[in-house]
Amino acid sequence: MNVEAIKIQRTSKILDALHVLDRQASGILLLVHPEGTFERTITDGDIRRLLLSGKTLEDTLAVLPIMQSVVVPEGITRVAALELMNARKLNHLPVLDETGKVTTVLERRELDQQIYLSSPHIGTSEREYVDEAFRTNWIAPLGPNVDGFENELADYVGIGHAAALSSGTAAIHLALCLLNVGAGDVVFCSTFTFVASVNPIIYQGAQPVFIDSEPESWNMSPVALEKAFAWAKREGKMPKAVIVVNLYGQSADMDPILALCQQYGVPVVEDAAESLGAKYKGKASGTFGLMGIFSFNGNKIITTSGGGMLVSEDGDLIKKARFLATQARDPAPHYEHTQIGYNYRMSNVLAGVGRGQLRVLDERVAARRAIYQRYVEKLGHLQQFAWMPEPAWSYSTHWLSACTLDAKRSAISCSDLIQNLADDKIEARPVWKPMHLQPIFRQYPSFDHADTSVAAHLFEHSICLPSGSNMSQEQQDRVIDVIIKHTGM
Numbered sequence: 210m211n212v213e214a215i216k217i218q219r220t221s222k223i224l225d226a227l228h229v230l231d232r233q234a235s236g237i238l239l240l241v242h243p244e245g246t247f248e249r250t251i252t253d254g255d256i257r258r259l260l261l262s263g264k265t266l267e268d269t270l271a272v273l274p275i276m277q278s279v280v281v282p283e284g285i286t287r288v289a290a291l292e293l294m295n296a297r298k299l300n301h302l303p304v305l306d307e308t309g310k311v312t313t314v315l316e317r318r319e320l321d322q323q324i325y326l327s328s329p330h331i332g333t334s335e336r337e338y339v340d341e342a343f344r345t346n347w348i349a350p351l352g353p354n355v356d357g358f359e360n361e362l363a364d365y366v367g368i369g370h371a372a373a374l375s376s377g378t379a380a381i382h383l384a385l386c387l388l389n390v391g392a393g394d395v396v397f398c399s400t401f402t403f404v405a406s407v408n409p410i411i412y413q414g415a416q417p418v419f420i421d422s423e424p425e426s427w428n429m430s431p432v433a434l435e436k437a438f439a440w441a442k443r444e445g446k447m448p449k450a451v452i453v454v455n456l457y458g459q460s461a462d463m464d465p466i467l468a469l470c471q472q473y474g475v476p477v478v479e480d481a482a483e484s485l486g487a488k489y490k491g492k493a494s495g496t497f498g499l500m501g502i503f504s505f506n507g508n509k510i511i512t513t514s515g516g517g518m519l520v521s522e523d524g525d526l527i528k529k530a531r532f533l534a535t536q537a538r539d540p541a542p543h544y545e546h547t548q549i550g551y552n553y554r555m556s557n558v559l560a561g562v563g564r565g566q567l568r569v570l571d572e573r574v575a576a577r578r579a580i581y582q583r584y585v586e587k588l589g590h591l592q593q594f595a596w597m598p599e600p601a602w603s604y605s606t607h608w609l610s611a612c613t614l615d616a617k618r619s620a621i622s623c624s625d626l627i628q629n630l631a632d633d634k635i636e637a638r639p640v641w642k643p644m645h646l647q648p649i650f651r652q653y654p655s656f657d658h659a660d661t662s663v664a665a666h667l668f669e670h671s672i673c674l675p676s677g678s679n680m681s682q683e684q685q686d687r688v689i690d691v692i693i694k695h696t697g698m
């Protein structure tokens with residue numbers, strides 16, 4: 210808002226005030242003393258009341274009653290300003306400097322803009338696929354969008370087969386079922402992840418063993434994995450599977466991990482829920498293990514509102530996954546069952562959303578990478594920040610831009626910075642709390658990269674910043690400005 214353009218003095222006529230209100234469409238005028246200091250605000254309602262009380266358009270604003278307007282000092286947070294607006298039923302708040310002059314006017318509709326960590330970003334073609342599903346009454350179950358989405362995603366990542374499912378968690382669960390993981394079995398899993406990577410191990414009555422991260426990629430440490438295999442060999446607890454998680458849009462260092470798993474003859478399930486569109490040494494993330502999984506939850510890089518995909522080069526595994534995902538119905542007209550199954554398939558309507566999203570995936574990856582680059586560019590001078598590294602072998606989507614705050618150099622803690630951002634209606638979060646530190650998984654073994662846990666250290670000192678592909682440059686500047694304000698030297 211142009212503050213100078215809405216300043217007016219008591220010597221002006223009511224008619225002039227109306228003209229300025231009309232021209233500036235500001236909804237508010239600033240009545241100022243001759244020396245420029247602020248006196249009170251004037252709204253359309255104030256003028257209406259003057260006219261109704263018998264004043265004319267030719268009267269001057271001298272007839273306006275003296276009134277104490279609500280004003281705020283510079284530096285007030287967005288949340289505090291909004292609370293004040295709500296309490297006093299206002300849509301504007303003049304900000305005064307120490308000399309009593311208005312520096313800016315806060316507007317509710319501008320203040321109210323929340324910046325999310327990662328919100329759904331719908332393109333232009335999703336609706337066509339969904340409309341087609343409605344037009345042809347292919348609402349559920351399955352249908353041409355499901356087949357199309359499976360084929361198109363398989364083509365995109367360059368793998369033979371894919372099964373569209375109701376969630377990424379369901380995909381992990383089916384992968385473990387297909388590997389015959391059962392009661393008493395052991396499954397290795399990255400500790401630095403979201404709980405959905407681990408829960409399916411428990412669903413199967415198996416026991417997780419947690420593998421630490423390496424500092425180079427924040428993902429599974431081959432060193433920790435080797436320690437875990439040595440332990441498993443000693444204890445006779447060889448795992449039935451290793452779940453390797455690709456965090457925040459970045460692949461784990463797959464070559465040494467696959468070599469170790471091959472050496473011990475253990476299949477790999479790649480949890481690529483967060484890394485669709487990423488590459489490892491030029492090959493698509495999610496295609497390295499015996500099976501890979503993707504998620505289309507609302508916060509992921511593309512979304513079907515909720516959904517997942519299981520992929521593999523092994524067509525028989527994917528065929529079996531589709532069977533298990535549809536209640537394990539044997540091919541008989543009378544609903545014959547010889548196995549326990551699940552209701553895990555994706556609906557044809559949601560697959561339509563997925564097909565539209567897949568068409569803009571490359572744009573979404575480019576947008577998230579650009580957001581990360583911009584954070585690094587604009588905040589790189591702040592020595593207390595270290596950005597999530599991207600090794601030479603990695604092409605990360607930077608699904609979430611994550612960074613570590615060096616406690617020794619930073620005057621502010623991660624939680625304080627997250628609170629400062631929240632006060633400005635900006636959503637930032639701590640990184641995932643490692644699974645071996647979760648109350649529910651504490652009793653299970655875990656293996657560290659070095660003498661201490663790398664993941665635990667990252668958890669203590671790292672945060673994720675807003676990274677949505679639909680975030681504007683102005684919104685990103687808001688994030689950057691708040692961070693500089695609270696951490697800049």
Ligand SMILES: *Cc1c(COP(=O)(O)O)cnc(C)c1O
Nearest residue numbers: 376377378403405406482504506
């Ligand atoms: C989101 C996510 C999942 C689960 O996907 P859903 O589709 O939400 O079930 C699994 N693993 C990781 C690492 C995730 O981020």
